[in-house]
Amino acid sequence: GAVVSQHPSRVICKSGTSVKIECRSLDFQATTMFWYRQFPKQSLMLMATSNEGSKATYEQGVEKDKFLINHASLTLSTLTVTSAHPEDSSFYICSARAPGQDSSPLHFGNGTRLTVT
Amino acid sequence: GQQLNQSPQSMFIQEGEDVSMNCTSSSIFNTWLWYKQDPGEGPVLLIALYKAGELTSNGRLTAQFGITRKDSFLNISASIPSDVGIYFCAGQRWQGGKLIFGQGTELSVKP
Numbered sequence: 001g002a003v004v005s006q007h008p009s010r011v012i013c014k015s016g017t018s019v020k021i022e023c024r025s026l027d028f029q030a031t032t033m034f035w036y037r038q039f040p041k042q043s044l045m046l047m048a049t050s051n052e053g054s055k056a057t058y059e060q061g062v063e064k065d066k067f068l069i070n071h072a073s074l075t076l077s078t079l080t081v082t083s084a085h086p087e088d089s090s091f092y093i094c095s096a097r098a099p100g101q102d103s104s105p106l107h108f109g110n111g112t113r114l115t116v117t
Numbered sequence: 118g119q120q121l122n123q124s125p126q127s128m129f130i131q132e133g134e135d136v137s138m139n140c141t142s143s144s145i146f147n148t149w150l151w152y153k154q155d156p157g158e159g160p161v162l163l164i165a166l167y168k169a170g171e172l173t174s175n176g177r178l179t180a181q182f183g184i185t186r187k188d189s190f191l192n193i194s195a196s197i198p199s200d201v202g203i204y205f206c207a208g209q210r211w212q213g214g215k216l217i218f219g220q221g222t223e224l225s226v227k228p
Binding site for chain 2: 004006034042043044045046049091093095105106107108109110111113
């Protein structure tokens with residue numbers, strides 16, 4: 001089945017620094033990937049839709065200059081949290097769907113636990 | 118962002134009992150999905166439903182796509198300790214569209 005890999009699984013950074021999270025589709029090509037954020041005991045909230053070769057589409061209230069998304073290839077999307085602050089500490093999860101399979105369900109990575117100190 | 122209404126929020130049951138949880142929405146969805154999330158991991162797909170009225174099973178799990186396309190339920194029969202986790206419903210309005218998630222149901226199973 002479709003496998004999505006995320007790296008790193010957890011990261012601790014100091015306030016003001018930037019952190020990059022990678023999301024890879026391992027056995028399929030993904031023209032579209034999705035980035036979610038999840039706070040403890042809460043549901044997944046979509047942050048942005050990452051489109052290969054074009055700009056990401058951000059959800060309302062998500063700062064595109066703070067959460068930079070780059071989808072440079074069909075198997076890799078990256079999310080960079082710039083100038084991180086403690087309130088950015090969260091669980092970030094990516095997901096992907098194989099191209100041409102709009103009806104297929106999303107498969108999720110294992111998430112990245114970001115802690116900003 | 119918009120969320121589906123998922124209930125109950127949490128359940129504490131005895132091993133061997135059956136479990137039922139559901140999601141409702143004020144608007145129509147064309148796809149309903151059920152995921153399970155273990156602590157510190159991403160959601161894992163359990164069941165996908167594509168047609169109103171569809172009833173699909175995956176082992177001890179059974180899910181149905183409501184006939185009105187505004188709701189779905191998930192049943193777990195004969196629960197076991199490894200069923201512990203958070204279950205999320207998710208709806209998709211059109212093919213290729215983004216997923217909207219329910220608030221989750223946290224399941225605890227007492228051996």
